[in-house]
Amino acid sequence: MVADPIACCAPLAASALSEEEAAATAALFAALGSPARVRIVNLLALSLEPVCLCDLIDPLGLAQATISEHLQKLVAAGVVLREERGKWSYFCLNSAALEQVAGLVALPEKSALQR
Numbered sequence: 001m002v003a004d005p006i007a008c009c010a011p012l013a014a015s016a017l018s019e020e021e022a023a024a025t026a027a028l029f030a031a032l033g034s035p036a037r038v039r040i041v042n043l044l045a046l047s048l049e050p051v052c053l054c055d056l057i058d059p060l061g062l063a064q065a066t067i068s069e070h071l072q073k074l075v076a077a078g079v080v081l082r083e084e085r086g087k088w089s090y091f092c093l094n095s096a097a098l099e100q101v102a103g104l105v106a107l108p109e110k111s112a113l114q115r
Helices: 019-031 035-046 053-060 064-076 095-104
Strands: 080-085 088-093
Touching: 019 064, 035 053, 035 064, 035 080, 035 088, 053 064, 053 088, 064 080, 064 088, 088 095
Parallel strands: none
Antiparallel strands: 080 088
16 A cells, blocks of 8 residues: 555646656545545535544544544544544544545546537
């Protein structure tokens, strides 16, 4: 697996993707490929402050260990940032990474799919 998918991604509309860029982009999409992780990203996007893992349990209806596993995947992909405060972990979106994610799927206006 690629160490930092966000740093290695290239837009899907690039003239050509290297094997490393394609693997990094696939790893990023895999990190976002779970409904639970998409919901976590949604909850973090709606928060003005970093969110403690414990505050995600009720809205998601998942066990703390399950949420922790999902957050680890999002952090590894670079989409979410983790901050330690004593024994608690707080999470927020990596806004720079999300801007890059948005650029990944920007396709040219005249693609074959738009005929």
